Amino acid sequence: MATPRNHSVLKAFTMLKSFRHPEEWVTSSELSRRAKLPEASGYRLIQTLEEIGAVVRGERGRYRPGLLLMSLSQNVAVDDCLREAAREIMSDMSQRLKVTMHLGRLEGGMVTYIAKFSTPESCLTHTRLGAQLEPYSSGLGKVLLSSLPQSELDNFILEGELVALTPHTITDRAALMTELENVRRNGYALDDRESRMDISCIAVPVQDGEGRTVASMSVTERPENMTPPRQTELREALLEAAAALGRKAFPTGSTLMARRALQSRKKEAKDNVATSPAE
Numbered sequence: 001m002a003t004p005r006n007h008s009v010l011k012a013f014t015m016l017k018s019f020r021h022p023e024e025w026v027t028s029s030e031l032s033r034r035a036k037l038p039e040a041s042g043y044r045l046i047q048t049l050e051e052i053g054a055v056v057r058g059e060r061g062r063y064r065p066g067l068l069l070m071s072l073s074q075n076v077a078v079d080d081c082l083r084e085a086a087r088e089i090m091s092d093m094s095q096r097l098k099v100t101m102h103l104g105r106l107e108g109g110m111v112t113y114i115a116k117f118s119t120p121e122s123c124l125t126h127t128r129l130g131a132q133l134e135p136y137s138s139g140l141g142k143v144l145l146s147s148l149p150q151s152e153l154d155n156f157i158l159e160g161e162l163v164a165l166t167p168h169t170i171t172d173r174a175a176l177m178t179e180l181e182n183v184r185r186n187g188y189a190l191d192d193r194e195s196r197m198d199i200s201c202i203a204v205p206v207q208d209g210e211g212r213t214v215a216s217m218s219v220t221e222r223p224e225n226m227t228p229p230r231q232t233e234l235r236e237a238l239l240e241a242a243a244a245l246g247r248k249a250f251p252t253g254s255t256l257m258a259r260r261a262l263q264s265r266k267k268e269a270k271d272n273v274a275t276s277p278a279e
Contacts, residue, residue, distance in 0.1 A: 008045075011037060015045050016054060016065070017210065025062035079105065079114040082206075082215055085249040090117045090217070093241050097234065098122050100220040103206070104140040106148075107132075109156065111141045114215070123199055123220045133195065136162055136176055137169050139203030140216045142189035146180040147205060147213035153180070168193045188235055189216075193223055200226040202235050204242045208250040217242045 018034035019026065026034075032042025046063060049055045053068035082103060090101045094117040102125075103115035110132040118125070135141025135156075145153060162171040170176045183189040191201035203218035219234045 011035070011041065012045050012049060015042060015049065016069070019065050022065055025058050025064050027062050031063065078214075079112070082245075082249055083115040086115050086217075086245050089241050089244050089248070090115060093219075093237055094119055094122065097219070097237060099234065100125050102127065102140060102218045102220070103215055104144070104218070105215045106135065106141075106144040109135070111135045111138060111144060123222050125199060125220055134163075134165075137165050137191070137195045139189040139191040139201035139218045142180060142183050142191070143203045143205050143216035144213065146183040146189070165195050166193055166197050170194065188239070197223075199223065202231065202238055204235070204238050206242045206249075207246050209246075217245065
């Protein structure tokens with residue numbers, strides 16, 4: 001039998017997830033509307049959340065996220081959590097399609113590799129966990145840059161020099177901005193020998209339950225093998241893998257219930273096999 005859900009906990013987190021920006025002040029009734037909860041229920045929840053410091057109350061009865069959330073977030077090792085959630089998904093795809101795969105996050109204006117999976121047959125890359133690279137010349141980095149608020153992106157484009165790593169690296173600021181607009185519109189990025197002459201990459205965003213990009217996932221292939229049909233095959237598989245990682249790392253209530261139901265069915269099937277009489 002599956003463990004019953006605690007609806008109060010789910011409703012409380014739904015309320016907290018209804019904040020769209022750490023700076024905004026929102027009324028209890030508006031949060032209730034966003035969370036699709038009755039106004040009376042939302043008001044009781046927000047009072048409890050205020051008592052424990054998860055939200056703070058300002059002028060005219062408006063609320064914003066509280067310091068408790070910041071304190072709790074400092075105990076979360078984001079890179080480790082994403083790497084563990086991605087392990088099976090990326091390892092399976094790497095083995096199946098014989099490709100090298102990376103997972104990266106934007107940290108301090110650089111892309112940090114947080115996961116890597118490869119096979120003996122896949123394209124050789126000299127990358128390691130924790131290593132960093134410039135974002136403008138890689139598929140991973142283009143995806144992450146394209147997800148930034150426009151003001152942050154403008155600051156990045158204007159700061160520093162866009163150094164050519166290969167003859168194919170985009171070093172013109174206007175051209176890079178156009179490239180990032182295409183990435184945002186298409187939902188994926190290409191690195192066509194822009195970081196190294198001997199590799200081509202495709203990258204896509206990994207998003208949380210609210211559609212925010214938290215990481216990017218890529219596949220690396222030899223340029224001579226990156227034919228249009230191969231590119232389509234890899235892109236579609238990559239989009240599926242990134243979506244699966246997003247669901248696994250940031251489950252909603254319905255996702256959790258489906259996962260638990262599946263685990264329960266597997267356990268029941270295993271128990272039935274174990275207890276069935278031998279023929």
